[in-house]
Amino acid sequence: MGNEESSPVDESRPPQTLSERTVKALADYILSGKVSKIVVMTGAGISTSAGIPDFRSPETGLYANLARLNLPYAEAVFDIAYFRENPEPFYALAHELYPGKFRPTVTHSFIRLLYDKGLLLKLFTQNIDCLEREAGVPDDKIVEAHGSFARQSCIDCTRPYPREDIERHINAKEIPRCPVCKGLVKPEIVFFGEQLPAAFFENRTLPMQADLCIVLGTSLSVQPFASLPGMIRESTPRLLINKERVGGLGSGTDDVLLLEDCDSGVRKLAKACGWLEELEALWSKTAPKAAAEVAKASSGLPKTKDEALNDEIDKLTREVDDALNLSKRHEEKVRGEKTSGTSSSRSARKTSSPTSTDPGNLHESADGNLNHIFMPRTVTATLAPADSLHPVDEAKKDITASGGDDKQ
Ligand code: OAD
Ligand code: ZN
Numbered sequence: 001m002g003n004e005e006s007s008p009v010d011e012s013r014p015p016q017t018l019s020e021r022t023v024k025a026l027a028d029y030i031l032s033g034k035v036s037k038i039v040v041m042t043g044a045g046i047s048t049s050a051g052i053p054d055f056r057s058p059e060t061g062l063y064a065n066l067a068r069l070n071l072p073y074a075e076a077v078f079d080i081a082y083f084r085e086n087p088e089p090f091y092a093l094a095h096e097l098y099p100g101k102f103r104p105t106v107t108h109s110f111i112r113l114l115y116d117k118g119l120l121l122k123l124f125t126q127n128i129d130c131l132e133r134e135a136g137v138p139d140d141k142i143v144e145a146h147g148s149f150a151r152q153s154c155i156d157c158t159r160p161y162p163r164e165d166i167e168r169h170i171n172a173k174e175i176p177r178c179p180v181c182k183g184l185v186k187p188e189i190v191f192f193g194e195q196l197p198a199a200f201f202e203n204r205t206l207p208m209q210a211d212l213c214i215v216l217g218t219s220l221s222v223q224p225f226a227s228l229p230g231m232i233r234e235s236t237p238r239l240l241i242n243k244e245r246v247g248g249l250g251s252g253t254d255d256v257l258l259l260e261d262c263d264s265g266v267r268k269l270a271k272a273c274g275w276l277e278e279l280e281a282l283w284s285k286t287a288p289k290a291a292a293e294v295a296k297a298s299s300g301l302p303k304t305k306d307e308a309l310n311d312e313i314d315k316l317t318r319e320v321d322d323a324l325n326l327s328k329r330h331e332e333k334v335r336g337e338k339t340s341g342t343s344s345s346r347s348a349r350k351t352s353s354p355t356s357t358d359p360g361n362l363h364e365s366a367d368g369n370l371n372h373i374f375m376p377r378t379v380t381a382t383l384a385p386a387d388s389l390h391p392v393d394e395a396k397k398d399i400t401a402s403g404g405d406d407k408q
Contacts (some may be wrong), residue, residue, distance in 0.1 A: 045217020156183030220247030
């Protein structure tokens with residue numbers, strides 16, 4: 001399951017930025033005008049209420065339910081070496097998970113709301129379901145750290161492969177092959193053993209500029225993504241909304257934890273900010289309309305006069321929304337995404353400590369109390385050469401250390 005926890009911050013240590021470690025204080029901070037650069041980090045937990053299972057939840061997670069695919073170990077379904085030999089399990093899964101059937105959750109809409117308010121510096125997501133885009137977060141605000149189903153290519157000659165062709169194959173439960181070299185075609189999801197996209201490396205120091213970090217629905221057990229919350233400056237508030245405590249969140253002086261469902265957590269924050277109605281309105285604009293359109297199209301029935309009128313209204317609303325978003329983006333550009341550059345990140349600070357930079361002594365940190373899984377590996381990941389930065393499953397690494405099978 002999730003990354004083990006470091007000790008929570010000593011209650012007697014006062015927060016540095018917030019008035020107290022509560023949602024109310026976070027909302028006051030957001031509304032104070034001091035916040036304009038929020039970095040959001042997400043994982044599969046934000047999509048479970050859309051009906052997409054996460055990976056590691058004990059009974060409902062994907063990895064607990066892959067027996068039917070006859071894998072040597074669960075993560076093999078996303079292992080590039082295994083895929084080369086046995087692409088069928090991945091394609092069986094792709095058939096179930098392929099985007100288009102799922103509605104964004106209220107959490108996705110919350111991220112969109114942050115964007116609409118000009119507060120979103122960047123969204124780092126590990127998810128491959130494209131629901132952030134469907135909720136209206138623009139491409140240039142998203143770093144899909146583990147790729148997505150948005151593009152596909154040949155794993156041998158890297159030639160792009162047409163979307164409609166892969167859709168046809170996935171629907172028909174067939175394995176697509178490159179028309180040129182006959183290599184396997186794979187959606188550009190980052191598998192274990194593959195390099196993360198350039199966008200991850202280009203943006204991974206961006207969290208140092210953030211004035212708020214929100215971590216949502218992730219076990220933070222896959223590196224190098226798991227190192228991102230450690231890049232946030234020490235006095236910068238971090239909010240974790242997750243069913244369990246993960247990744248050392250809660251050990252910072254300005255960490256706020258909501259150990260609960262993401263959707264209810266973002267609603268609490270939105271309510272405290274006075275944004276709840278806006279959030280619900282935004283969310284109500286997501287998929288049902290699209291689903292109804294698909295159903296209508298596939299039923300072949302002509303549209304009624306009212307439906308045609310509604311379509312026209314929707315189209316106009318979308319055009320107005322797009323225009324507003326354009327002007328917001330312009331405003332953001334003018335405001336600039338400048339960094340203060342004065343404080344160092346938690347990991348930068350830790351790397352200067354002799355114990356945590358020493359990979360041979362990773363179980364202790366200079367200031368004590370930090371669990372060996374999170375911070376030291378943060379340091380390792382931060383310092384590792386780029387070509388070694390492909391996803392590494394922390395839990396699996398531990399199994400490997402005690403003699404398990406690992407293809408990394
Ligand atoms: P995990 O399944 O590892 O973690 C999901 C986290 O979300 C867990 O801590 C759950 O307790 C929590 N959770 C689930 N549903 C929730 C809900 N409704 N509200 C709040 N919390 C909830 O998923 P990720 O952290 O995203 O990599 O996994 C990271 C990577 O591991 C994935 O991107 C994938 C996988 O192997 C690749 O495919 C390369
Ligand atoms: Zn090819």
